[in-house]
Amino acid sequence: MQQPAHGGNLAWAAALAGCPRDAILDFSASISPLGPPDSAIAAIKSQLDSLKHYPQPEYSDLRLALGHFHQLPPEWILPGNGSAELLTLVGRELAALAATILLTPAFGDYYRTLAAYNAKVLELPINWSHLSFVNDDTSLSVDSQRLEIRGQKTNDKGLLLNNPHNPTGKLFSRQEILPLLEEFALVVVDEAFMDFLPPDAEQSLIRVVQEHKNLVVLRSLTKFYSLPGLRLGYAIAHPDYLSRWQSWRDPWPVNNLAAAAAIAVIADQAFQQQTWQWLPPTRNQLFQGLAAIGGLQPYPGAANFLLVESQQSTQLQQKLLQHHQILIRDCLSFKELGERFFRVAVRSVSDNQRLLTAMQALV
8 A cells, every 4th residue: 555645544554554544543644633623523413414515615614614613705715625635726716827936845735735735846945943844945934033035126026935834843933924915926834733822922914814815824623623534624715715715616615514514613611721732841841752762853833733753664664564553654645754754643641651661661
């Protein structure tokens, strides 16, 4: 079976481990272990009878709820079948520009959507203080102080980045990104992991989207709320973009159960607070445990995963599967990282300890 490009491929992992899929402890997909929330399950059950009806063509109830959640008019919000569907629509928009600047290492789906429309891609590495992703010949650098444009014209180009950054976990400040809105024709910020930061720490650009017609923000509801099987995300952008994208795509991309779950979870303040209280100490405990193992170097991050440097990542992944039924995310799909890195989700304290114990026995 082919090596997966994404995390969470339990069929591949189970085949390699020689065990049932439900026996795999999955650290490869960065999904919260706290959910799905009870509010989501209750909403889904309450809407089972709606399966005999088509979804609302305009998703007016869902857009109204999301608009209230973000304090935006609903016409600035477009729900989608996961943020992946919306990324594909954005890729078509970016392909109309002279080029798209892609911060690397980059999520593999960015390459997919840009290649689908033959977009010209300019790869520019992140200059992160803890990682050697620096290339002095590039025209864009990102460091812990600011984002800086230099060397070539950018007002006919697009910029695609995620914040917090995947796979490094680096959080860019709002002030680092805002100047780029004056430099690029279109700036797309994928905030799939932003909701893991509490309101006083998050750096979302949603609050300024109405001030910048060239800004698109993508959000996911599947990682924070543990709902990847429902496939639900949304784009926040100028209504001119959203109406055009709506005309490009198939009808009814979001099913009734997903829409009901979304409306319920964004109002679930208890679950949100629980997650914000759980993540920092649990992530730090996992970080300290990994750092104590010889041969491993974890890097601090702001999301619910950690990037770890190791000289034997692929071998470690295979041994963890075969001997402990634990799946970690290799970084082979990030060509800048390759064999030297792996990524692990932050799970429960007991799951994290099981991972650490297994790694101590293998490394």
